[in-house]
Amino acid sequence: EPEVTQTPSHQVTQMGQEVILRCVPISNHLYFYWYRQILGQKVEFLVSFYNNEISEKSEIFDDQFSVERPDGSNFTLKIRSTKLEDSAMYFCASTERGLGYEQYFGPGTRLTVT
Amino acid sequence: DQQVKQNSPSLSVQEGRISILNCDYTNSMFDYFLWYKKYPAEGPTFLISISSIKDKNEDGRFTVFLNKSAKHLSLHIVPSQPGDSAVYFCAASEGWGNAGNMLTFGGGTRLMVKP
Numbered sequence: 343e344p345e346v347t348q349t350p351s352h353q354v355t356q357m358g359q360e361v362i363l364r365c366v367p368i369s370n371h372l373y374f375y376w377y378r379q380i381l382g383q384k385v386e387f388l389v390s391f392y393n394n395e396i397s398e399k400s401e402i403f404d405d406q407f408s409v410e411r412p413d414g415s416n417f418t419l420k421i422r423s424t425k426l427e428d429s430a431m432y433f434c435a436s437t438e439r440g441l442g443y444e445q446y447f448g449p450g451t452r453l454t455v456t
Numbered sequence: 457d458q459q460v461k462q463n464s465p466s467l468s469v470q471e472g473r474i475s476i477l478n479c480d481y482t483n484s485m486f487d488y489f490l491w492y493k494k495y496p497a498e499g500p501t502f503l504i505s506i507s508s509i510k511d512k513n514e515d516g517r518f519t520v521f522l523n524k525s526a527k528h529l530s531l532h533i534v535p536s537q538p539g540d541s542a543v544y545f546c547a548a549s550e551g552w553g554n555a556g557n558m559l560t561f562g563g564g565t566r567l568m569v570k571p
Contacts, residue, residue: 346499373557385500385545387558398558433499437557444490445559447499 344368346448348434354454355424363419363451365434374417375435375445376409378402385433391417424455459483460548462562469569475533477565479546482527486548490559491520491531494543503544504531536569543567 347366355361367374376388390397391409408420417436421428431452435445461480469475477491487508492500506513506520506529513520519532533540546562 348499375558377559384563385547385559385561387560390558400558435499444502444505445557446502447492449497449499 346434346436346446348432348448348451350451351449352452352454354456357426357455358423361421361424361453363421363432363434363453365417365419365448366415367417367434367436368438368446369415371436371438371446373397373437373439373445374409374411375437376419377433377435377447378430379433379450380427380430388419388432421453424453426455429453429455459486460546460560460562462544462546462565464565465563466566466568469536469567471538471569471571472535475531475536475540475567475569477531477533477544477546477567479529479531479562480527481529481548483548483550483560484527485550486560488549489520489522489529490547490549491518492545492547493540494545494564500545533567536567538569538571541567541569 349364374391377385379385387400389399389403406422410418431450433450434448437443437445459482490505491503493503494500504515504518504520506522511522522529543564543566545564547559
């Protein structure tokens, strides 16, 4: 069964460093998403991406964040200068179409900022 | 932001019995609802969804009920099995005009099914 994959599973970085989280969405899917879950809190939407551009972004997704689909398979989330409060599980998701189609999530990347 | 709320942080049920997980929402623009299951160290796994034009959707042991007037949905699992033990998240999406299709999640309910 096709699945969303994410790498790395765990990333430890120092405050102020740049990190890139990688995702390979399901191959025939067209919409891509990043969510995050800070420990003990809700899963929160960050950004959605369709047709090579951002469709929607939350207040969390400020100038320190960017997304890219550098080729036909990868979807990346970059945090330019990490802060302690960026420590969280980051989930990538994809869906075949828009509303009315379920989003499939990857296993997540645990980001620890020290 | 409490647009989607799951008031029970945990639920314990005996194997074979019915599990009922509840979810309330406040945003009347939500018109597509999903339930996800999550095991530790894994991503959310899609279980079942319902659009606002329906009040019930069934898939095997899982049934979701939607009461739009009460802004309430519930997930029924019958019969419950020990492998169902996980955290269950309710999620909602707003309107066909929302091209981003972002999901707003509840806080989750931890279900424990005892053998």
